[in-house]
Amino acid sequence: MRLIIKKAIYIFISILVICIVVAITRINLHQPNVQTSNACNTVNSPSCVPNGSVPISPTPNFNIPQTDKERFLSAIASHLSNIPQPGSYEYILLKAYGAVFINQLTTVKLPSNVLLNNEQETQTFQNNLTMVKIEGTNDCYLQAIAATALNQARSQQNIPLKSGYGSGDCTRTFATNLRFWHKYANQHTLDKVKQGQETAILSTVAPPGASQHLWGLAIDLRISNQQQRKTLNEYGWFQTVVNDVPHWTYLGLTESDLVNLGLVNKVEKGISYWVTPL
Ligand SMILES: [Zn+2]
The missing domain is CATH 3.30.1380.10 (Muramoyl-pentapeptide Carboxypeptidase; domain 2)
Known part of the structure; x- marks a missing residue:
């Protein structure tokens, strides 16, 4: 009986550890997406590729005087x-x-x-x-x-x-x-x-x-x-x-x-x- 309880506790702890590892991995995977989204808020950012779509051409910089x-x-x-x-x-x-x-x-x-x-x-x-x-x-x-x-x-x-x-x-x-x-x-x-x-x-x-x-x-x-x-x-x-x-x-x-x-x-x-x- 004791052996069964020990095994059950062991399995429960193992499942808990796996869940924690999966959760941490997901958080890490989401982190770059958050940064990309922020980068798209900056006009003229050449790295901005919203939602993985086709890159937008850089907006003309009107601060550069044309000849x-x-x-x-x-x-x-x-x-x-x-x-x-x-x-x-x-x-x-x-x-x-x-x-x-x-x-x-x-x-x-x-x-x-x-x-x-x-x-x-x-x-x-x-x-x-x-x-x-x-x-x-x-x-x-x-x-x-x-x-x-x-x-x-x-x-x-x-x-x-x-x-x-x-x-x-x-x-x-x-x-x-x-x-x-x-x-x-x-x-x-x-x-x-x-x-x-x-x-x-x-x-x-x-x-x-x-x-x-x-x-x-x-x-x-x-x-x-x-x-x-x-x-x-x-x-x-x-x-x-x-x-x-x-x-x-x-x-x-x-x-x-x-x-x-x-x-x-x-x-x-x-x-x-x-x-x-x-
Ligand atoms: Zn004339």
């Missing part, structure tokens, strides 16, 4: 199907005329490439634009939002067109762009531009298919005082091509927006230009 170029490239990405690569002809054109591609307004239409290759491509793009006439002109048309802003500026200030009246200052056809090019340059000049050996000509005339005037967002004006410039700026019009003094571009933004979207202010011969950071 002008990074902000610019990010802003233009919504318009251009391919961002031109440094050294290419398209990159040279983007650098010279691409300031307008920062525009985030859905009412401003832009081509999906900095270069329109021929009259047909130009017409296809222009056929999708809503154009409005500049008041007091014969046949000067711009994209609606740009024209409305310019008409408002011109209602406050006397702001004459460069030629005084005509369409050549406003939206142009591919043929007009080509004709203007041949007035100042030729195929040899174009070859040098493409090779990056000639840039000065880009301030005088745009190569065929590359003019901002094809996009309905540029106009050539005859400006003689600072008040005219200030009024144009207030209505979203800026100078974006250094040394092309009569040339104005509709950006539709404030100066602080231009900085935020990566444009760089450059003052040349007393004139303030907003240029690409490329």
Whole structure:
């Protein structure tokens, strides 16, 4: 009888010891899970893998300041199907005329490439634009939002067109762009531009298919005082091509927006230009 009681006590103690060991092991197994869960509460923790699922990509750290170029490239990405690569002809054109591609307004239409290759491509793009006439002109048309802003500026200030009246200052056809090019340059000049050996000509005339005037967002004006410039700026019009003094571009933004979207202010011969950071 005593032997049976001893055996029963022995079995009971053994079971108790096994239960204690199992309990301690479970507590140890749970410990790392608690730590992982805490780690997931920390934003940007690269080790955070909630519930064993697919790792989350690190959240962008907004404390790291982006460069002008990074902000610019990010802003233009919504318009251009391919961002031109440094050294290419398209990159040279983007650098010279691409300031307008920062525009985030859905009412401003832009081509999906900095270069329109021929009259047909130009017409296809222009056929999708809503154009409005500049008041007091014969046949000067711009994209609606740009024209409305310019008409408002011109209602406050006397702001004459460069030629005084005509369409050549406003939206142009591919043929007009080509004709203007041949007035100042030729195929040899174009070859040098493409090779990056000639840039000065880009301030005088745009190569065929590359003019901002094809996009309905540029106009050539005859400006003689600072008040005219200030009024144009207030209505979203800026100078974006250094040394092309009569040339104005509709950006539709404030100066602080231009900085935020990566444009760089450059003052040349007393004139303030907003240029690409490329
Ligand atoms: Zn112009």
